[in-house]
Amino acid sequence: MILTLTLNPSLDRTIEIAALDRGAVIRAAAARLDPGGKGVNVSRALLANRVESCAVVPYGGHEGRQLVDLLSREGIDMITVPIAGATRSNVTLAEPDGTVTKINEPGTAMSAAELEAVAEAILDTAHAADWVVASGSLPPGVPVDVYAGLCRRFADAGMNVAVDTSGPALPIATAAGPALIKPNREELAEATGMALTCLGDVIEAAEKLRALGAATVLASIGPDGAVLVQDGGTWYGECPVAEPRSTVGAGDAMLAGFLAAGARGEAALVEALAWGTAAVALPGSRMPDPKDIRRDLVGVGRPDPERPLRSADR
Template sequence: MIVTLTPNPGLDRTVEIERLRRGEVNRALGGRVDPGGKGVNVSRALAAGGIATVAVLPSGGPEGAQLSALLAPIGVQVVQVPIAGSLRSNITVVEPDGTTTKLNESGPELSTDEVRAIERAVVGAAGNAAWVVGAGSLPRGVDAGFYAELVSVLRDTGDHRARVCIDGSGLPLARAVDAGPDLIKPNTEELAELVGRPLRRLGDVVDAAADVRKRGVDTVLVSLGADGALLAGPGEVLHGWAPPVRVRSTVGAGDAMLAGFLAGGGRGRSALVAALAYGTAAVGLPGSAMPRPSDLDLDVVVVTDELDLDRALGGTPT
């Protein structure tokens, strides 16, 4: 079983249009509303593959009620932590060529008591979990050390210790790295910010992942957008990719990749293959729809440990 925590969830409304025209009326060609938030997306993708998952999230206002209602029919068990504020709503505008414009609200401000209640809910849900995933931005009122504290608390909890993955960015990710999570999943930009230097070639990413692992992270999974993904773990560095597909939406593709990696065992070549199959399938689906097993094609994924370290990176990070 895999537990996810989304500190700042919401509703993701996706609108498909012919072309975004600023200052004009834009007629929608289609639209959908999905449960939103990185951890929520990971749970959705896992549930679509028949993997038991629990999504821990704050819940408040009509958006919170709608979010829970959307998750219930798809097999995601939800642990709601009541908050006084309302969850956010995000809008994504998608054009036929795959160009994506996102308008994300900041979300509610949480009180100290609400933050502590969320921590207790995660620890309570983690008792029988193989993994706990903390993912996404932190809402107002939550200290940048929240993920780091979560890693430390889960490490010291009971005889059974779930492995911990953090998928964040900026200072919350940097502080979590120093707490020593088992896995992080940055994209190229997030990893570059973490190590404080640009990453223009695959060799730069390999060096950056090695630096992060020296700080106590067991495994680093880096999404490279159109260039695939890099996996740096104990005794191995692997690069994988899949053939290009028609992009309908990149929203949630990185979350699907992480779900695939965990569904594939959370370690090694087979997990990287699953990660790339999930991520590739996700970009071919509308909105933030998560792939089902019938959408996956593991046979087209290529993984190698013979890295072209001089390969320039040019894909859009997911």
């Protein structure tokens, strides 16, 4: 089983518009409300593909109850941890060419007791879990080393730990020795202080984070695909998207596919790219199911270090 932890979950409202025109009245073409948060999305993607998962979700206020209700309707197996503050709400504006504008609330503070309750909820289930995914932004006031501390505790309990976060929390968590980290291009550049202009730069940055402590680095590089660096090899893969609709949750779907396929080597990278690409072609933060996933479109092989990158993650 794969456990997921989202310290700062959300309600995600996605609004499809013809174009973003600042200062104008814009009529929406469509709108949807989804449960959000990186770990939540990983569990949703796993459920859609019949892989056993359990989401650990702190929640509070009316928005939190609505989040739990949405997850229950989807059939997500979850452990809920009540907190005093209110769950945040995020808004995404999606344009027809795949351009996405996100407005994310900061979330609400969590006390030390609430953080401990979340950790204990996972440790109580450790005997049944192969992986625990600690992911997403940190709520206001939560210590920046919280993922590092959780990583050590979960690893001591016998679980493989995957970390997907950003900012200062990423290198600090990496130094705690997680089995896997999944940065995007911007996060990889920030964590290493490198300018990433070609595949060779991405590989060098990934190796820096492996030297810092991560066993495996799965780096998503937007329209350029993904790079996997771990003991045993380095692989590069890409998969075309005919009609992109939303990138929200695509990285989470990628991580879910990678873990579902065993988190090792070329076959796992194929699965990661197939799931992530399928998510880009879906509206809002909808997660792909088997009918959406096209493994035959994925190309994976040894990377050409000189190959330039087209564009940065947005």
